[in-house]
Amino acid sequence: MAVIELTGVAGAIAPRRRRGRSVAAKLGGGLAVLVPIVVLSSFITYCLGALSNSNPAATILGQDAATPAAVAKLDRALGLDKPLVVQYWDWLTQAVQGHLGVSYFTQIPVSQSIGQRLPVDLSIALLAVVLAVLIGGTAGTVAAVNRGSWFDRGVTIACSVVSTLPAFVVGIILVVLFAVSAHLLPASGYTAPSAGVGPWLEHIILPSLALALQVAADIARQLRTSLVSVLDQNYIVGARVRGLPYRRVLVRHALRNACGPALTILGNDFPIMLAGAVAAEVVFSLPGLGQLLLAAAEERDIPVVQGVLLVVATFVIVVNLVVNTLLAALNRSADGVSA
């Protein structure tokens, strides 16, 4: 019991001291969290290949040439005769330098195939994030400000409906609406931005919208909830009483404190967006990472599968690091306001 009281007191006087030791603690704490995540997720990725009972050397050599001696020789060349942990370490150190191995079948370096396809998914995902934040943020804010209005209720219903629709269904609906019926936008294909920003946007706007909608709904719902509770706080009423313009109160005071959970949602939903990107690739016939992975999985081309999974997981980690940094900055500015 006494211990609890002691920490309670320490907690009460802590803020100043906590800030003093914060830099080292933050760096250390961040690394303690990040390093295991990177190592574990890459290890899981690598183990998938080792789990498979496929015999890569025999596959590469073909049925006729796959004598035990030849298989053993190729295994040695590929490093497949070493213990799993050693293999993993070799793979990871190579991967960090940008070498993800060579496809068993096409002999094309994996990093090269991924490099060709990554821009497609990055384009879609980036535009989707922008669209999700714009649509979800606007809808959530307007709904919270006009609480109980028809717009608010409309947003709530729209969010429930959209969250039941997977990206591939949304994609097909968009194709039917904008490409097949109205002939407004192309139904398939991809053009690099180097060939012109107009055609590039034309090709990625529908796929991006398809995977943005679900995330936009999540953001709108979360932002509405937190904004409603923030708008009820005394300091908002106080700011209004002091005569600050409503727009300023909303943006500077309310939104800054309410957008944390919505930001978290964006980080949490990023893997869902990547899944949506695969759906969009299929629906809109885009040459992206998902297509590469699906083809490689069918052939059991393990280096390609591992490479794609590693790149995708890295993106999820990076996006969540950015989200984490933004959240920390928000927390700091919120502390600064309240102090």
Add this chain to the structure above:
Amino acid sequence: MSRRPLIGQRSWLRLPSAKIALVILAVVIFLSIFGSALAPQNPLTINANALFQGPSAHHLLGTDYLGRDVLSRLMAGTRLSVLTAFEAVGIGLVLGAPLGVATVFLGKWFDFAVNRVSDALMTLPYIFFAVAVTAALGNGLVQAMSAVGILLAPGFFRVTRAATLEFARAQYVEAAELFGASKLHVIRVHVVRKVLPTIAVTTAMSAAGALLAVSFFTFLGIGVTPPAPTWGGVLSSDLDYLSQASWAPFIPGALIAVTVGALNALADAFRDRVGPGAMPVPDPVIKTHSTLTQSDREATDARQTAA
């Protein structure tokens, strides 16, 4: 602990949305058991004289590009979708929930280790992971959905752990421990019963996610031998013939959406029961010192005082 009546003032069933959701789910489960037997026509019969027909008395939901009856194909395809979704949720529940309770009671290092594994799993997008698993373990829907189940586990784990932390610190637990109650007794009597409603919410939400995953996999054709009917398969065959029958994808699309919507509504109803108006505060995938939420800090404090 007195049991609350299933139907009554405080029951989650009082919500109309929950009742509608239960009816829809009952129909889906009924179809998954008897769907292929009750299908009005053989879902595999090809009829070259009846391609792309709209809804009619003979074909209630029309026919596809081979003249096969869409209603029969959807009815016969229900079982695979529902069973594999159950599989994934079951794996997630069995892996995640017990660990969520255990980490609270088995010490700091165990807690740290399981949390990091859970974090690592959360960085793997389900579709990429599942496809990679089918590449390693063989192309099958069961393999793909067990991968989804493994990725659902962190969700169960985090929710259960948070709820357990909350209840394990309650004063009545402290009192019970003073009276000499064992850890197992505390878990059984004071923790598990309280945590169950929270797990129910996660189960319903995960089932919705798993169903979306199955329909996506069958849409991609993962683990399905072509003539076999599936929900997603009906959708993908429609995709190639949008110019002939642009209304066709809306039928399987609506079926998936309604089922997922029913599961979401059920989750909402459970959530109302857990706490009025409780909207879960999202949990960041990567948490460092400065972004720990208030409850995280309290949990750490509580563990430090307990140690």
